[in-house]
Amino acid sequence: MSLTFLLLAIAALCALSFYFGRQRAIALSGGRYSNLHSLPAHYGTYTAMWCGLPAILLLLVWHMFQGTIIQGMIISDLPPEILNDSGKLSLALNSIFLLAADNGEHLSVSPEVIDAGKRLASLQIIANVALVVVMISVALVGLAFSYRKISRDMRARNNVERISRYVMIACSGIAILSTVGIVFSLLFEALHFFTKINPLDFLFGLEWSPQTAIRADQVASEGAFGAIPLFVGTLLITLIAMCVAVPVGLFSAIYMGEYASPKFRAFAKPALEILAGVPTVVYGFFAALTVAPFLRDNGAVLGLDVSSESALAAGLVMGVMIIPFVSSLSDDVMSQVPQSLRDGSYGLGATKSETIRNVIFPAALPGIVGAVLLAVSRAIGETMIVVMAAGLAANMTVNPLQAVTTVTVQIVTLLVGDQEFDSAKTLSAFALGLALFLITLGLNVFALKFVQKYREKYD
Amino acid sequence: MAVVTQSAMTAEPSVTSPKMTARDLNLFYGENQALFDVNLDIVERQVTALIGPSGCGKSTFLRCMNRMNDTIDGVTINGQVTLDNRDIYDKAIDVVQLRARIGMVFQKPNPFPKSIYDNVSYGPRIHGLVNSRDELDEIVMTSLERAGLLKEVKDRLQEPATGLSGGQQQRLCIARAVAVSPEVILMDEPCSALDPIATAKVEELIDELRSNYTIVIVTHSMQQAARVSQRTAFFHLGKVVEVGETDQIFTNPKDERTKGYITGRFG
The missing domain is CATH 1.10.3720.10 (MetI-like)
Known part of the structure; x- marks a missing residue:
């Protein structure tokens, strides 16, 4: 199941839980909304948030760790002679990933690697299915949890307010973090450059001609x-x-x-x-x-x-x-x-x-x-x-x-x-x-x- | 406190030769009429107070007297306002020169974000009233002196005017208006943003300025009107209800509405 489909499913669940939450609040109100602490729509939003947000958070965390965990599982099964040589290991991993992506027919590799490739492919499928199952269940659990919590006195309005605040904090956090990310990506490459060229020459040099040789045997200026x-x-x-x-x-x-x-x-x-x-x-x-x-x-x-x-x-x-x-x-x-x-x-x-x-x-x-x-x-x-x-x-x-x-x-x-x-x-x-x-x-x-x-x- | 109450005012100049007059003045903000057939005489070298409840048109009327309403979009005026028997809304009148003859002091002190000296010298400079630096210095000094501010600021003329206290700022604005040597000074609630001590100083100043200038003051405080003015006009709903000697207005008002307002029954 693709990611888009998964997200659509979660969105549909959220819409559904909004409806359920709202209906339950209306039922509890006994026909008069003033009996409730908050408006019915607040209860709906509250359940929708509980349904969608934990699932999406889980998705993010899952994607951060899925690759590393699967790779670790593959590596632990490889024979020691590959494991002990970092060059061989990265070559083998490369082949394994190609095999798993059905792209490695032309490779001539050892049977262990082929097995590992197959294993990786099956692990990836398992992981994807597991993600779907876990996400949908988290969404449903969130829905059930919040649905059960709805009562006349529940302060859905204040809760929605608080959760929205966290969402906004997360958004501004993303903006700030990306600035920091940009600075660091620049900084590391620039530092790399300054190990080759003296910063003083860069800052105060009066000549700019960056044409250096592409291959070692080429004739070109120093730069x-x-x-x-x-x-x-x-x-x-x-x-x-x-x-x-x-x-x-x-x-x-x-x-x-x-x-x-x-x-x-x-x-x-x-x-x-x-x-x-x-x-x-x-x-x-x-x-x-x-x-x-x-x-x-x-x-x-x-x-x-x-x-x-x-x-x-x-x-x-x-x-x-x-x-x-x-x-x-x-x-x-x-x-x-x-x-x-x-x-x-x-x-x-x-x-x-x-x-x-x-x-x-x-x-x-x-x-x-x-x-x-x-x-x-x-x-x-x-x-x-x-x-x-x-x-x-x-x-x-x-x-x-x-x-x-x-x-x-x-x-x-x-x-x-x-x-x-x-x-x-x-x-x-x-x-x-x-x-x-x-x-x-x-x-x-x-x-x-x-x-x-x-x-x-x-x- | 040298505040003069005008109980013994006998030698009031005849209203037959007023400094300024308004005749059948109507003013509209777009569709809304704010002034209705206002007739009022301003006597030379006296303080005329305009009183009345909020929104009664007294500030609007004041702004008609030096054509400050010209700067607002959608204002239409008919009727006549004269200064020395000349219609100030006449096409031949240069509004810039008119405002040099009729100075204005506003509700909130509004010194320019410049030095104290530059604030006072602003008017004389733009009107070319002086030919030399010495003359300019002299005008600045006399204006500050007249506004009773010289002693407080003479050592810091080059410091920003925004650093003065509220009362000092308002007196600076008065000095700024005086520096252009106007004939009339219009004051739009000049003390409403000031504390009682600063208010007392400004009132004292108004009383002194009366010997040289014709003053029209809008005020919300009836005590202030009683303290500083010789004539008072009571505005209500865009009309002049009653006008007369301050003493008479406050002790023996002819109109029921005036009586109601000064005794605090509405307003």
């Missing part, structure tokens, strides 16, 4: 892993993007928040936010196919040598992408400036623009700085536009008309190559990823602190 050119490229493009996004985003936020009539705002604000919904790969087309040729052609007219993949094109388009980010965040911040401050300024005879410039903007400034910093970290991490429009050449330049490359672009190209996984070239992607993660994390923390400081002022 240089100095990340500075990548960070210079990233910062250059981010700077250009901010030069577009900050003024345009800020002024449009001011217009939307302070000047626009409600009618115009109702139309223009969603229109602006459509920009945020455009997939970044589409921005990438736009940068590579429209903006970059446009810049090159017009640059040629002016006598400038604009390369066809330029930092300027990527930065401009990235700036456009970030506009709604800056504008909606700063709009939020400015609309939080209390009306009383505006009134105070108008009451002294200030015009609208004087009020915005002298009162609202300074009061909202910390929040706006926070918004801009969040936008910066967004720009630094942005990948698709730069992959398509910025180029691959790790030029150490601040000339926006030349091709540069960014950290994210390099990560992409390093990981889609055909290098073996533990080569310095591939691993350097993780080191870059870690560096990027730390930078954006730092910026976000800094930005949040800024915003918090601002909030304390008015509450």
Whole structure:
């Protein structure tokens, strides 16, 4: 029985137990719901929770341990000459798993291994059947247990409340744990990289050319892993993007928040936010196919040598992408400036623009700085536009008309190559990823602190 | 406490030449009418108190007098409000200059999140009232002095105004309004967010300011109206029920509703 089917069965049981629980509560109430402590639906939810949650918890635990336990059982039956040699053991285990999956006909292996393969297959079947039986019984036991507990005075409402709280705690736990998981997966590979390359060379090296030999007999350069050119490229493009996004985003936020009539705002604000919904790969087309040729052609007219993949094109388009980010965040911040401050300024005879410039903007400034910093970290991490429009050449330049490359672009190209996984070239992607993660994390923390400081002022 | 009760007021200027007037003023928030045919005269260099139960339109009326209601969407006004016999709702009137002539102090102290000095110098700066730093310094000092705040803050003019106490903040807001040299100062329940001691100080200040400015004050406290004002108008359900000398209103009200309100039977 497949997992989907099992889950569907549990869901059906839950629905059924909701119905039973509710019916029982109604029967107990004797026709008047006010005789019960809680509403009938609470009793239904209570039984459904008792039916579904323990079963699902069991499923998770079962899947965590099933593989290890079965493997342990197989290994314990293998002959000692295989057991005592770790190389042979892993080879034998590999064959056993292939055999069990009906994929090992071509293997020439010892009869013990073939037997073990058959045994594994049967064990897996037993385990799956057992899982179904155990899960369904746990669900039924939960149903019976909670069904019997239903009485007029049972506080189903409070119980449902408590159980829902645990479910929510578990969900936020998953979110936090996955962040931790991401950090560790980056950290271990990056540490692996730093055993091959000196971290100081990585952080302060001025040359980036990760082309190392794929096979030992190939002629290739040593490879240089100095990340500075990548960070210079990233910062250059981010700077250009901010030069577009900050003024345009800020002024449009001011217009939307302070000047626009409600009618115009109702139309223009969603229109602006459509920009945020455009997939970044589409921005990438736009940068590579429209903006970059446009810049090159017009640059040629002016006598400038604009390369066809330029930092300027990527930065401009990235700036456009970030506009709604800056504008909606700063709009939020400015609309939080209390009306009383505006009134105070108008009451002294200030015009609208004087009020915005002298009162609202300074009061909202910390929040706006926070918004801009969040936008910066967004720009630094942005990948698709730069992959398509910025180029691959790790030029150490601040000339926006030349091709540069960014950290994210390099990560992409390093990981889609055909290098073996533990080569310095591939691993350097993780080191870059870690560096990027730390930078954006730092910026976000800094930005949040800024915003918090601002909030304390008015509450 | 140097609070003056106006029992011996004889030399009241004639209401025939008022500083401000309202004639048949109606105001609507969308469909709802909030003011009905309000007629009121404001006498120069006196304190006029507007009293009445919550929602009776007294704050709304106050905000009509310097066109602060212009900043609210969906407000329509008809009727006439004049300042020195000129209709302030006339198209030729520059509302920005109007508000420089009619200052306002709000219910909750609302200093800008700037330094004390910058708060007071804000008005003179935007209106270009000064040509030099020295002149600006002087205006700031005299305004703070007039608001009775100079002694308390003169050593920390560059510190943020939000660090002052509530009462000090409100007096700073008064100094800020005074710095533009207005002719009229409108006060919308200026003491409702203050403790009794701060309230007493602000009331004292209002009494002093009367010699230079025409003041209109909205208040919920009848004692306050009796203490600081020379004329009182009683608002009820968007109408002016009774207006007259404060003394007369509180001791010998002509209207039954006024009597009911000041004796605490409703409100």
